[in-house]
Amino acid sequence: xxxxxxxxxxxxxxxxxxxxxxxxxxxxxxxxxxxxxxxxxxxxxxxxxxxxxxxxxxxxxxxxxxxxxxxxxxxxxxxxxxxxxxxxxxxxxxxxxxxxxxxxxxxxxxxxxxxxxxxxxxxxxxxxxxxxxxxxxxxxxxxxxxxxxxxxxxxxxxxxxxxxxxxxxxxxxxxxxxxxxxxxxxxxxxxxxxxxxxxxxx
Ligand code: ITT
Numbered sequence: 001x002x003x004x005x006x007x008x009x010x011x012x013x014x015x016x017x018x019x020x021x022x023x024x025x026x027x028x029x030x031x032x033x034x035x036x037x038x039x040x041x042x043x044x045x046x047x048x049x050x051x052x053x054x055x056x057x058x059x060x061x062x063x064x065x066x067x068x069x070x071x072x073x074x075x076x077x078x079x080x081x082x083x084x085x086x087x088x089x090x091x092x093x094x095x096x097x098x099x100x101x102x103x104x105x106x107x108x109x110x111x112x113x114x115x116x117x118x119x120x121x122x123x124x125x126x127x128x129x130x131x132x133x134x135x136x137x138x139x140x141x142x143x144x145x146x147x148x149x150x151x152x153x154x155x156x157x158x159x160x161x162x163x164x165x166x167x168x169x170x171x172x173x174x175x176x177x178x179x180x181x182x183x184x185x186x187x188x189x190x191x192x193x194x195x196x197x198x199x200x201x202x
């Protein structure tokens with residue numbers, strides 16, 4: 001299927017870092033990312049429960065579309081659900097990443113892993129998007145490992161303790177925005193979103 005490349009995509013998220021990362025990645029493709037809050041301030045979404053990020057992202061976009069489809073004027077809309085999946089903890093915190101981060105935080109995760117030899121983990125990003133006609137889903141991931149020492153000031157969430165496998169020994173928080181987006185799960189999902197519709201101009 002061939003579609004025209006969109007000039008603008010509205011992103012429903014309460015996380016400014018996700019917006020910054022998506023804007024940076026998509027600017028290279030001449031696509032603007034704008035917060036959905038810019039056109040609609042009263043969207044009420046009940047944070048969906050689900051077994052995986054893809055299910056959660058899908059339920060979220062259905063709810064958001066229900067309340068804003070008329071205001072989109074044919075523009076695209078995206079939502080993203082993401083999380084950190086740690087192998088030695090059976091994928092925890094996974095779909096609970098946001099809650100776990102705001103409760104026990106990075107220190108709590110480090111404590112759980114202190115005795116474990118296996119520090120491998122991955123970030124997953126699931127994007128559900130509306131192209132004006134239908135909903136599509138894509139997923140990106142980024143393999144890495146957990147650092148027992150928290151390092152760096154940039155990024156957000158688990159970035160101070162996440163060392164991406166494709167990088168050097170630095171955590172995501174020790175990298176610039178450009179360095180993180182060159183490797184991240186979110187970038188992989190965003191690029192798949194663009195490729196999925198196989199724009200003729202790309
Ligand atoms: P929205 O749902 O409003 O988009 P959120 O931050 O609540 O924002 P999620 O529900 O998708 O997002 O939760 C994902 C959590 O996983 C996030 O809050 C972080 O704790 C963690 N996470 C996901 N991607 C991350 C990244 O690139 N860097 C650091 N932590 C990340």
